[in-house]
Amino acid sequence: MRFRWADCEIDREARAFVRGGRPVHVQPLVLDLLLLLLQHRGQVVSEDVLRRLLWPEVQVTDASLRRLVKEARRAIGDDGEAQRFIETIRGRGLRFATPVAVEAGWDTSFVGRADALEALERKLEEVA
Secondary structure, eight states: OEEEETTEEEETTTTEEEETTEEOOOOHHHHHHHHHHHHTTTSOBOHHHHHHHHSTTOOOOHHHHHHHHHHHHHHHTOOTTTOSSEEEETTTEEEEOSOOEEESSOOOSOTTOHHHHHHHHHHHHHHO
16 A cells, blocks of 8 residues: 655555655654554544554553654654644644555545544543
């Protein structure tokens, strides 16, 4: 599956990131964060969920998560001020907020299923 937006493209299976037509090397955890946000694009992913999925069974600080988000934003040409692609929703989490084209695979978005998704997110946060 490939995700395309602006001048960026990520191939999930190949774990390859291209920006401006050129391959870009990013740390595996940065790519994991981008893929997680892309797979849940348009949805707010809580910081607790990010920590649990990106660092399973490891305690990480807020600073570690902020640093990872900063590196991901830098890789895709975004920053904390503009937030064109990765939006911080204060008190809730992060959202990949720009339109994304999905190729070669089934779409992972919940188009038309906002009610079901919200219920699932509430339950996940309750369990956490």
